Amino acid sequence: MKKNALKAMCAALAGTVIVAGSLLPAPTAQAAKSYTIAFIPGVAGDAYYGSLGCGIQAVAAQQGAKVVTQAPRSFDPVAQIPILNAVVAQHPDAIVIAPTDSKALIAPLRAAAAAGIKIVLADTTLDDTSFAAAEVSADNKEAGAVAGRALADLLHGRSGSVITVNLSPGVTTTDAREVGFADVMKATKGIEYLPQQFSNNSVQKADQIVSSTALAKPNLVGVFSTAAFNTEGTVAALRATGKTKDVIVVGFDANPPGIDQLRKGTVAAQVVLKPYDEGRDAAEQALNALNGRAVTKKTLTTSVVATRENLDQPDVKRYIYSFECPAS
Known part of the structure; x- marks a missing residue:
């Protein structure tokens, strides 16, 4: 009987750790944090930014992050800044943005960074990038x-x-x-x-x-x-x-x-250009910054020339801009 009682007690204690004479629950593996990346392209309806967004989404899906996208109707800081401010109010973990002006976006983005949001500049950049975690663009x-x-x-x-x-x-x-x-x-x-x-x-x-x-x-x-x-x-x-x-x-x-x-x-x-590659690089740097990993401060992507003669060649066709994301 005593032997059975002892076994029962051991079983009950199997999930505990004794610390300084007290009984505490055994530590469990902590789930990886799911981050939210906000993507603010330069303008809505441009398949270039569609491809860039596809690249962001591909990396986010691989790393368990969520992507939300809000785009201005015109390529104009007057249209983009209110969207940026609304996004910042939601406090995403990171913002990937294509600034529509190299000066006008500095102050609101610096404020976002000061609020703890990781800023990654994609496609376009700013005159002052000191507060950005990274920037990714074509050369x-x-x-x-x-x-x-x-x-x-x-x-x-x-x-x-x-x-x-x-x-x-x-x-x-x-x-x-x-x-x-x-x-x-x-x-x-x-x-x-x-x-x-x-x-x-x-x-x-x-x-x-x-x-x-x-x-x-x-x-x-x-x-x-x-x-x-x-x-x-x-x-x-x-x-x-x-x-x-x-x-x-x-x-x-x-x-x-x-x-x-x-x-x-x-x-x-x-x-x-290669916006899909830009999007992937931007998302990777944003998540690197959030996870405390090494960040590449500036990444430049390359370009190719398309003509009627080479348009259907694989090394050109794969970079045609589209809102339809390639299979990952």
């Missing part, structure tokens, strides 16, 4: 140079004027693209590189810029468009002025409309 200056070399090759030695239709001053990615492109054009024999002009992300304004340039410069041979809406306006302007076949357009748009432009021949080449 946009090099991508601009890639665009310049592509245009130079497509011109086959033709001389004439070339213009860049840029987005808005202060957008770090497109500013860098123009710098890289300009360096190549200024070194290309026979090319007059005209001062860049800004569309403020308006199709109509881009149309006006290219239409007036085509009239003022009959020797216009090339247009570099740093963003999707600029390319749409450029194509419309060249169609209206009857110069589609005379002026070579190099764009920066692997969204579905940009791919359609390649297939139709209205755009000769599109520089394709």
